[in-house]
Amino acid sequence: MSLVPYNNDSLILKDSSSKSLMIVNPSLGELSYFKKIITPRNNEPKFDQFLDEEESITEEKDIASYVCPQCGTEIDTSSQNRKLPKYSNNRRSSKQPSEFNLSRRYFRLLQDTFTQQALPTIAAESNKFPTFIPDDLFIPGYFRKFFTTLSLLGTGARGSVFKVVHKIGDTDLGIFALKKISIGNDMTWFNKCIREVKALSSLTHRSVNLITYNHVWLEMDASYGLTMQNEEREKIPCLFILQQYCEGGNLEDCILIDIFKKFPEKISSEERKKRFRQMRRDRHNGSIKLGLSTIQILSIIRDIARGLHELHDIGIIHRDLKPSNLLLLGRYKVPDSRLQNDNGEVNGNDSREQENDFPTVVIGDLGESQLAGESRVGTGCTGTLEFTAPEIIITNPSNNAKEMKYNEYTFASDMYSLGMICYFIVFGELPFDPMLDIPDMRRTVKKFQVHKEDMILLHQNKSLKPIDHRIFELIESLLSNDVKRRPHAKQVEEILNHILLEVDDDRTFSLGRRSSITPLDDCFDEFEDEHIQKTSFNEDQVEEDDDDEDKLALTTTRAKINMASEEEIEIYTKYENHNTKSLAENEKQSHFISQFPNLSAYSNVLLPLALLLLWLDPTEIIINYFIIFLLGISYGIRDTMAKYIKIIMLVLLIIRLSKKYIIMS
Numbered sequence: 107m108s109l110v111p112y113n114n115d116s117l118i119l120k121d122s123s124s125k126s127l128m129i130v131n132p133s134l135g136e137l138s139y140f141k142k143i144i145t146p147r148n149n150e151p152k153f154d155q156f157l158d159e160e161e162s163i164t165e166e167k168d169i170a171s172y173v174c175p176q177c178g179t180e181i182d183t184s185s186q187n188r189k190l191p192k193y194s195n196n197r198r199s200s201k202q203p204s205e206f207n208l209s210r211r212y213f214r215l216l217q218d219t220f221t222q223q224a225l226p227t228i229a230a231e232s233n234k235f236p237t238f239i240p241d242d243l244f245i246p247g248y249f250r251k252f253f254t255t256l257s258l259l260g261t262g263a264r265g266s267v268f269k270v271v272h273k274i275g276d277t278d279l280g281i282f283a284l285k286k287i288s289i290g291n292d293m294t295w296f297n298k299c300i301r302e303v304k305a306l307s308s309l310t311h312r313s314v315n316l317i318t319y320n321h322v323w324l325e326m327d328a329s330y331g332l333t334m335q336n337e338e339r340e341k342i343p344c345l346f347i348l349q350q351y352c353e354g355g356n357l358e359d360c361i362l363i364d365i366f367k368k369f370p371e372k373i374s375s376e377e378r379k380k381r382f383r384q385m386r387r388d389r390h391n392g393s394i395k396l397g398l399s400t401i402q403i404l405s406i407i408r409d410i411a412r413g414l415h416e417l418h419d420i421g422i423i424h425r426d427l428k429p430s431n432l433l434l435l436g437r438y439k440v441p442d443s444r445l446q447n448d449n450g451e452v453n454g455n456d457s458r459e460q461e462n463d464f465p466t467v468v469i470g471d472l473g474e475s476q477l478a479g480e481s482r483v484g485t486g487c488t489g490t491l492e493f494t495a496p497e498i499i500i501t502n503p504s505n506n507a508k509e510m511k512y513n514e515y516t517f518a519s520d521m522y523s524l525g526m527i528c529y530f531i532v533f534g535e536l537p538f539d540p541m542l543d544i545p546d547m548r549r550t551v552k553k554f555q556v557h558k559e560d561m562i563l564l565h566q567n568k569s570l571k572p573i574d575h576r577i578f579e580l581i582e583s584l585l586s587n588d589v590k591r592r593p594h595a596k597q598v599e600e601i602l603n604h605i606l607l608e609v610d611d612d613r614t615f616s617l618g619r620r621s622s623i624t625p626l627d628d629c630f631d632e633f634e635d636e637h638i639q640k641t642s643f644n645e646d647q648v649e650e651d652d653d654d655e656d657k658l659a660l661t662t663t664r665a666k667i668n669m670a671s672e673e674e675i676e677i678y679t680k681y682e683n684h685n686t687k688s689l690a691e692n693e694k695q696s697h698f699i700s701q702f703p704n705l706s707a708y709s710n711v712l713l714p715l716a717l718l719l720l721w722l723d724p725t726e727i728i729i730n731y732f733i734i735f736l737l738g739i740s741y742g743i744r745d746t747m748a749k750y751i752k753i754i755m756l757v758l759l760i761i762r763l764s765k766k767y768i769i770m771s
């Protein structure tokens with residue numbers, strides 16, 4: 107047994123034979139007991155499992171974990187070195203990258219102990235602001251006692267999210283995200299806000315792809331920001347929700363800023379310089395391929411589908427799935443463009459790993475969630491219009507002639523949002539004009555339809571990194587207006603596991619053209635109808651509904667950081683404008699081209715037809731040879747150009763035929 111001095115006059119008694127620790131704190135008169143737990147050699151952590159001494163000794167080199175039998179907190183000194191397999195199928199194997207996995211029970215215990223000491227202040231604080239919330243629900247001073255603010259992470263519709271460090275005395279016990287929502291004296295608002303906590307706490311196990319919730323409490327605080335020590339500001343009741351901190355920020359920022367290089371004003375000046383240098387290199391090489399790789403897209407969508415699968419399994423519909431509500435556990439590392447070839451693919455094994463790497467995505471912000479079967483009117487909440495399934499916006503006449511009834515949110519409406527997220531991560535934008543006002547946006551969302559062929563064409567015209575075409579099929583089925591066609595979360599998860607394995611096995615595949623790839627349709631099982639509520643609608647309803655008052659909110663993009671000099675901003679704005687302009691031109695061009703019927707099917711007919719004309723009337727031999735020449739080269743060039751040539755050819759043939767048979771006669 108060894109005795110080690112610890113923080114705040116505490117002592118640690120370590121007993122190697124029983125693999126346990128006793129932390130003695132004489133000033134508080136407290137004793138804490140920790141016992142070592144173990145994880146199997148295959149690196150899959152196992153929770154709450156105590157092993158006997160013999161096993162502990164044999165595994166001693168691999169693990170160093172202690173768990174508190176009282177609060178369940180795990181101290182895991184080896185967690186930082188432990189890496190999970192990249193494409194592991196285990197849904198419960200993730201661990202926070204912090205040294206301490208502080209459980210919900212830990213914070214509860216901490217709160218109980220603290221409340222006993224703080225009882226006299228509770229009544230005094232809440233008396234200053236008359237509220238419907240009972241006095242004993244407030245924990246005054248809890249935030250200041252145990253947390254220090256590091257930065258503001260973001261601001262949403264309900265409140266602000268801060269990066270905080272949890273401290274006991276001088277000891278840092280981990281980084282967390284703390285959402286602060288001002289409640290005031292509004293009970294309805296309070297009930298809406300607490301939905302998030304209810305949804306999060308109904309998850310009984312730690313999930314890899316859902317945000318981990320640690321604690322919730324009420325405290326009097328300023329309506330904005332976080333009050334510092336001794337700061338005197340008017341205080342109102344606020345709800346504090348402590349959650350897992352996601353180092354990589356949200357998916358929206360990552361896709362727009364890191365992947366599609368938009369909003370240069372949002373990145374630090376150092377990052378901007380790096381980007382500028384890279385841009386110069388790219389320009390020199392003559393290739394700038396933006397976008398994610400197949401593996402990255404598949405792993406992002408699979409992460410989200412997994413999280414959704416877990417939520418749907420316990421009967422929760424998220425209702426507000428969008429890129430800003432998806433968080434990245436780690437930071438995205440931008441691959442070095444020096445290693446890219448002309449297709450935007452990266453050469454060499456390590457660099458290919460780097461190109462295909464993407465941090466784990468977790469679903470956050472369950473503030474709009476509801477239980478399946480619950481009425482949406484009862485929740486009083488609304489989602490974000492661009493990601494909302496069309497059937498949710500369309501109203502049906504109710505028994506009362508004056509009233510219109512909205513369709514309820516379903517698991518299938520979450521799947522539509524997943525489809526729109528998938529579109530966004532592939533193209534770096536949504537298929538709608540972002541400048542539309544709300545009624546126009548509603549109309550557009552209701553009429554929106556997307557086809558695989560159009561997406562492939564758009565993708566080619568934007569010169570993005572080539573990707574597996576099954577991704578477009580998946581988007582098409584998820585964004586289908588027919589809810590029965592949308593796969594459910596479990597199916598998407600399974601399909602993507604399957605494709606990822608296939609892609610991983612054969613990294614040298616020729617995209618979308620491999621004979622060995624399994625078509626997406628074959629990956630789908632029969633859809634299980636119990637997961638899908640039928641909420642169909644027709645064209646008339648779309649028209650009828652256009653005049654309805656809008657109740658859904660639009661997303662807003664907010665500028666967050668501006669650390670650049672004026673000169674730098676100018677350079678980057680020019681670069682950005684140039685990029686945006688060429689993207690817009692590409693898009694316009696592709697829309698124009700897609701107006702024409704697909705002529706590729708006629709290519710094989712045109713050649714014999716041209717030969718026939720040549721044989722029928724050899725006098726205008728030049729035109730005939732020209733037709734054959736055009737047909738020949740149209741096979742060997744880019745799709746867009748080929749379309750133009752085929753159009754010219756067709757026109758020439760029509761002139762030729764009409765001259766021969768109509769005008770001549």
Ligand SMILES: Nc1ncnc2c1ncn2[C@@H]1O[C@H](COP(=O)(O)OP(=O)(O)OP(=O)(O)O)[C@@H](O)[C@H]1O
Pocket residue numbers: 259260261262263264265266267283285317349350351352353355356430431433470471473
């Ligand atoms: N756990 C977290 N770790 C890191 N960043 C976070 C975390 N939670 C939220 N954020 C950041 O804060 C932003 C706002 O948070 P959040 O969306 O939860 O607030 P909200 O009020 O629910 O917003 P909205 O209603 O508009 O969706 C997120 O987009 C993200 O950038």
